[in-house]
Amino acid sequence: MKFFMCANYESVPPESISAYIRPPSPPPLCMYYCWIDTEMPDWAVTEIRERGRRAWASLDLEERHAKAEAEEKAAEKKEWEEYYVEQRAFIDETKRKNQEEKLRLEEVYRQREEAREAERERKRERARAAKAAEEAGDGKGKYPRWTQ
Numbered sequence: 001m002k003f004f005m006c007a008n009y010e011s012v013p014p015e016s017i018s019a020y021i022r023p024p025s026p027p028p029l030c031m032y033y034c035w036i037d038t039e040m041p042d043w044a045v046t047e048i049r050e051r052g053r054r055a056w057a058s059l060d061l062e063e064r065h066a067k068a069e070a071e072e073k074a075a076e077k078k079e080w081e082e083y084y085v086e087q088r089a090f091i092d093e094t095k096r097k098n099q100e101e102k103l104r105l106e107e108v109y110r111q112r113e114e115a116r117e118a119e120r121e122r123k124r125e126r127a128r129a130a131k132a133a134e135e136a137g138d139g140k141g142k143y144p145r146w147t148q
Helices: 042-136
Strands: 003-005 033-035
16 A cells, blocks of 8 residues: 655655755654555455464464463473372382381391300300310210320
8 A cells, every 4th residue: 555654754764965955953753654545455455354364363373382381381290290209109118118128137137146146155155064074074084085
């Protein structure tokens, strides 16, 4: 469409004038313009409507994409939270099992140590009894003990 605009319209720079002829101050900028022909051809009307339709469709598509992305992000966050809860439960269960196993092994080691200590005490007692018998010197054997 054609339009008329003022010679001082702000987007059109003034022509360069010689410094000697130039007025002392620039002319005021004007924002006046007027459409000369207001009737548009059919193709222009169709094009404007089509552009508007595409713009609204694009906006709608962007909104749907943003909504889908937000829902996906929320679902992913929920999945991660569930994963963290499962992992925490697994770690707690593993710690509990390890603690139980540790206590069980400590009990086994304690019992083994007591059995070993009892066996050592039994052997010490036998050694004491043998030493006492030797010191008594009853000589009951075929040969005296010190000659063997």
